[in-house]
Amino acid sequence: MSGLRVVVVDDHRIVREGLASLLGALEGIEVVGEAADGREALHVVDEVLPDVVVMDIQMPVLDGIEATRFLAGRHPGVRVVMLTMTEDDDMVVSAIRAGASGYLLKGAGADEVLHAVRSAATGGMVFGASVAARVAELFAEASRPAAPAFPQLSQREHRVLDLLAAGRSNDQIAAELFVSGKTVRNAVSSVYAKLHAPDRAAAIILAREAGLGRG
Numbered sequence: 001m002s003g004l005r006v007v008v009v010d011d012h013r014i015v016r017e018g019l020a021s022l023l024g025a026l027e028g029i030e031v032v033g034e035a036a037d038g039r040e041a042l043h044v045v046d047e048v049l050p051d052v053v054v055m056d057i058q059m060p061v062l063d064g065i066e067a068t069r070f071l072a073g074r075h076p077g078v079r080v081v082m083l084t085m086t087e088d089d090d091m092v093v094s095a096i097r098a099g100a101s102g103y104l105l106k107g108a109g110a111d112e113v114l115h116a117v118r119s120a121a122t123g124g125m126v127f128g129a130s131v132a133a134r135v136a137e138l139f140a141e142a143s144r145p146a147a148p149a150f151p152q153l154s155q156r157e158h159r160v161l162d163l164l165a166a167g168r169s170n171d172q173i174a175a176e177l178f179v180s181g182k183t184v185r186n187a188v189s190s191v192y193a194k195l196h197a198p199d200r201a202a203a204i205i206l207a208r209e210a211g212l213g214r215g
Contacts, residue, residue: 003030004121007048009041009064010056010083015106019054019083026114038062042070045078051121054113055100057084057091065091065098072099079120083113087131102126149210152194160187161195165204165213 006029010016016034024031032048035041038055039062045053053071057064068080081102082095095103101120104113105128116126150158156177163173174184188200197203207213 003028004052004117005030005032005048005050006117007031007033007035007041007044007050007053009035009038009044009053009059009067011036011059012056015056022110023054023113023117026110029114029117038064038067038070041067042074045071045075049075050078052101052117053078053080054083054117055080057082057086057095065094065100068095068098068100079123081113081116081120081126083108092131096125103131104128105131149207149212150195153191157187157191157194160184161191161203161207162212164188164191164200165207167213 006023008016008020008023008031010019013036016036020031020034023029032050033044035044037059041053041055042062053068055064055068059067062070064082064084068082071078071080079101080099081104082100083104083106084091085106087105092103101123102116102125104116104126108116108128112128116128119126148158150161153161159177160173163176168176170181170184170188174181177184188203191197192199192203195203195206197206204213
């Protein structure tokens with residue numbers, strides 16, 4: 001079986017050449033190209049069509065995340081593993097959204113890099129030990145349901161505000177909720193007070209900004 005074809009992308013020559021030498025010495029990997037920035041990486045990948053690109057993030061001309069996004073569109077079968085000094089949460093998420101299959105820090109050992117490249121080539125996703133816990137936490141946070149808008153309102157007040165934002169009059173709200181007009185007026189007054197809204201228009205603006213009134 002032939003080795004995995006890899007392209008190494010890093011704007012620091014000594015890092016790029018060192019990484020290429022390291023990867024090239026590993027069993028089952030063949031380094032078929034190098035690039036000094038994201039734009040050059042696109043040209044190299046177009047020419048050699050590797051299995052995996054090991055990509056730095058912070059580079060001139062075109063950074064690694066934008067280059068990954070372009071590669072995902074042009075060559076969806078080519079996998080990208082980020083190898084960077086940065087473990088910033090936003091950077092990790094941006095890389096994953098751009099299409100990266102792995103995210104390692106430059107302190108990773110040869111075995112960890114080899115595992116990431118092999119896993120990426122077979123469709124897996126790999127994160128370095130120091131990044132994996134943060135990734136799990138970030139995606140757990142993203143999967144949690146958003147807190148309801150205006151938690152200070154009662155269930156009835158929230159429903160009244162939703163109907164206000166939908167353009168209903170007090171009489172229409174009363175009919176829809178099967179309550180008296182006085183009950184609606186009291187609820188509307190309470191909504192104004194709790195939202196610190198001076199009038200109906202202000203309350204409706206707040207509600208619509210929170211996504212209410214669309215039902």
